[in-house]
Every structure is written in structure tokens, then in C-alpha cells.
Amino acid sequence: MKARTGAHEVITTIMLNSIASFLVLWLLKTTTFQREGRPDPISKLISDEAHLPRLFGFLDGRSDLVAHSGFFVALLATYAYWYLLKRTTLGFELRATGLNSDAAKYAGMKSKSLMVVAMLLAGGFAGMAGATEVLGTYGYASTSLAGNIGFDAIAVALLGQSSPIGTLVSALLFGALQAGGRSMQANTDVPVDLIIVLRALIVMFVAAPLLVKAMFRVKSQVTAQGQTFRGWGG
Template sequence: MSTPSPSFLARLRSSSALVSVLAIVASFIVGGILIAATDEKTTSAATYFFARPLDTLAAAWDAAAGSYAAMFRGAIFNYDAGTFAGMMRPLTETLTYATPLLTASLGVAVAFRAGLFNIGAQGQLILGAMFATWIGFTLELAWPLHLLLVILGSILGGALWGGLVGWLKAKTGAHEVILTIMLNYVALNLLGYLLNTPVLQRPGSTNPVSPQVNPSGMYPLLFGEDFRLHAGFLVALAATAVVWWLMNRSTLGFEIKAVGSNRHAAKTAGINTVKVTVLAMVIAGALAGMSGAAQVNGTERFLTESVAASIGFDAITVALLGRSHPIGVLFASLLFGAFRAGGLTMQIATGTPIDIVLVVQSLIVLFIAAPPLVRSLFGLGERKKKRERPSKGEPKQAVAAAAGGDK
């Protein structure tokens, strides 16, 4: 007798994507409460709360709604602008901020799928940026060829830095968290050193800054000089499609998921776990390295010690929020790009501390890390998991499928 398939609502209630969405909603609710708590009008009205409680509630609503409206105007659509370009500029800024974050987050997500906690996207981005910058200002070639070499250089730099971690992990058993943290510091100090030597320092300057990248090595702007959005965003979208195909349609993607789910079962099934571990970190580093080219050859035009900002660490949050799925990572990157673009507008327009944005981001991590908490807050109950064990007669390939197959 066949078991009836669950209804759409039942599948929706048990999906991990719903937990991610509700985690964002819960974070915005708590963030709104914090905005109201720091608002002067709200705190003033709270002094006579028991006499006129509606005054306090109205002031709290106005503070939270006004702040989030300002964030929307700074990140998505500025309906107060007088021109169409002014109205659309916030959206292009969101996409610009999301571009390097997207590829770095994809790198973290690929490592997650392999069971590796890659905290080294920061260092991999820096290596990619150094390679891209050096190729960008030392060579003088025709535009398409020069830009292609810049992109390949950034991929190579990040892949080398990530592959080193994968090789040490696979060959010596060294923990990837320790390795990536250490290599982040090595990359940052190496960048600081090279920016004070003729290798990367701008001639005639005493500041740690590189020469400007030649125009032929820059990503072209998509909408002209009035907007910062460049073709690196299209490259990031292409990388998302490639990673989706890799993880869902390729043999290597199957092996990566199998190793990440159960390394011992994958090895029993005949998968070369050493090769898969190294390749997963090479791919992760290559993707993060592309973010370095997006930063220097897309927006900054020259290299400084702050090139990575907090992108490498934000990528961990984005990968978690996107559930390590390329499409989820894409939307999570857009969300965090909107936070970055809209936070400053929120602070200027309403006086709300920009730290509130960081609090909301941190709350998203908290709720994502505790799905039972989110489910209990919204009354969804516990998610039931069903695992099937292969019978004794099934071949070893079935064991690998059970370890790393799609759910």
C-alpha cells in the first residue's frame, strides 16, 4: 500500500527554505524593536506609557517603519528622487555590493558541501586581488584579452590559496578552520608587505597603494558613468550557473556531496576523498579569488590593504543563509548587498545607528543556526526527517547516493 504524498502546505512547513525566510522576518522584527528602543520620540513617549500607551506604540511604529523605508530607498528604489536615474541608482548599488559577495559566498558554499568549513575566503580574495591588480597595471593589451587574463589571474591566485588548504587537510589531516584563519593573516600581511615594495606600490608614492589598473583591464560599466554597476555582476551570475551545474549535474558535484555527507561511506564506495577534498578547496578559492577582481577591476581601480573589507567573513553568513545552494546564495547575497547599500541612507535620513544593520545580520546568523527556535517562534513544530537504509543487496554506489544524494 503506497503512502500518500504530503500536501503542498506540509512540504512548505517542513522545508529549510521557509526557515531561512522566517529567520529574516524574525531578524527584521527584532531589529525594529531595537530601532524603536533607541528612538528619542519613543523613549520620551514611554515615560507616560500607562497614561497614553498608544502614543508609545505609534512612535515605535513610526521609528521602525521610517528606518526600514529609508533603507528601502537606499537599497531598492528611491521614490523621492526627481529623475529615473536617481530612482534606480539604489538598486544598482545593491547589485554592485552583492557582486564580490556572491562569488565569495559560492566558494564558501562549495566547501560546505564537501564538509569543509572554509573561513579563508578573506585570504583567497586578497590573493585573487593581488594577482588581478598586478596583471591589470603591468600589461597593456586589447580590452577583451586583458580583462580575460585579469579574471584568470584572480582565479589562479584564489585557487592556489584554497588548494593549499585542501592539500594540507587531505594529506596531513590538519583542520581547515585553523589553516584558513592562519592563511587569512598571512595573506593580509603579505599584501601589506608587497604594497610597500616596487612589486605593487605605486611609483613615487609612500602610501601602501598600487598603481591604477589600465582601462583595458577593467570591467566595463553596464549603464554608463553615472552608475558603478559593472560587468563583473554578469560574471558572478555566470559563476552561479556554473556552480549550480557542478553541484547538481556533474560527477564531481556528486562526489563532493558524498564526501561532505559521509567521508567514510564515500571512500568505501570508491570515491577518491583526497582528490575531492583538494578540488573542492581549489574551486572554493577560485570563486573567492574572482571577488578580488570584482573589487579592484570593477569598482576600486587600485589595490589597498582594505580591499577585502569584511566580504570574506560576510560570505560565511550568506552561504549559511542560502543553505549552500547556489540559488539561495544568490538571493542571500542580494539581501546583504541591500543591507550595505541601504544602511547608510537609513542612518542619514533617520539618525538610526548603522550598527542596527549589523545586529540584524547577526540575528539572521543566530536564527539560521537554530532552526528549532525559528519553528517554535512561528508555531511550525519540529521538522521530521526520514532516512532510508540501503538493503544488503544494493551495490556500493547506493551507499554513496545515500550519503550525498539530493534530498
């Protein structure tokens, strides 16, 4: 839809969430996937051989802290993402189309096809993330498996400025806050909602420079080289 009509990809994918959820619901109610003896939509347990190996054996007694080798899969995916964007012709064309699809089209690039390729790659990375959750954390699939991971991913990408390294660091930050928030609530009776507010504030102040500029009245000046900022003093 982005390539054909120009509809915003975030809005269209959010609208398609319900379709995807009901598709998964239907699949989990079929005899092929549904666990025997369970009326609710939940898949069969994966075999022990399919489980991703656990990391940090001293955490085996902590059900709230699960670390598995999916972390290394994420590192490899980050490297693949960086290499694709920075070291390949396809990556250059994807970046050019993302910055200005009209200019990329006039330069001879197939901007509409590149938009489709970008969405397919993003879907592949998202599917890989879901697979590591099933194989490393839960051991089964259900309709509530994803939770708010997709919306968290938008905030992670914004915080990381859509760069491979920045996204990796922001994902580690969000993961640490989420894991620590549950322990904080259990041990100190501090509501986990505080972590949600903290994450929202991080995104607001780091990923929204125009808002910060307006709040602190940061003045800008135009030079021959382009637009620069004087700093916090005005």
C-alpha cells in the same frame, strides 16, 4: 590540513588570514606593484580599458552605489557552480564527500583529493570575487580592500544553505542591506550598526533551525520514514 589532519577548514583558513594579509602587504610594497609616490601599500591604478563597464548610468553621481558588469560574472559563476555540483561526476563526488567522507571513501572515491579540489575551487571563486572588486569598484588593490567580505561570505553561505540559488539570493539581500545601510546613516542619522544586527538576526533565525526549534519548543516525532516535525503547535 583538512585532508591530512581533519582540521576544520573554517578555523584553519581564518588562521591563515594573517599570512595572506602580510603576503599582500609585502607584494604591495615592491616596486612592481606599489604606486609611485605613495609610501603606503597601495597598488598602481588599473588602466581605463581594464575597468569593468558600469551599469545603470543614472547612478554615476552616487559614489556609494556602484553597479558594474561584475554582477554578470557572479551570475555566470553561480551557474558554473550549480552545473558542476548537479550535472558532473566530480560534483557528485564532492557532494558525497561533503556529506560523509568516510562513506565516500568506502565507495571508492578519493576523499582527501576531493577535499583539496573543493578548496582550490573555493579559492578560485574567491579570487574571482576579489578581481571584480578591483576591476569594477576600486580600480586599485590595497591591504584593506577585502574588509569583512570573507566573514560575510560565511553568513551568506549559511543563509543560502550552501545551494547555488540560495547563496545568490542571500548575497543580493546582504548587498542591498549593506548599500542601503550607508545611505540610511547619511540621510536619517540611523546608525549603520542596525544593519549589522539585522543581518545577524537573519542568519540566526534562518540558518540555525535547531536554535529556532529550541526557542519555540517545536516537538518532533519519529516515523517509519524518518524524523518529521508536527509544527509550531506541538
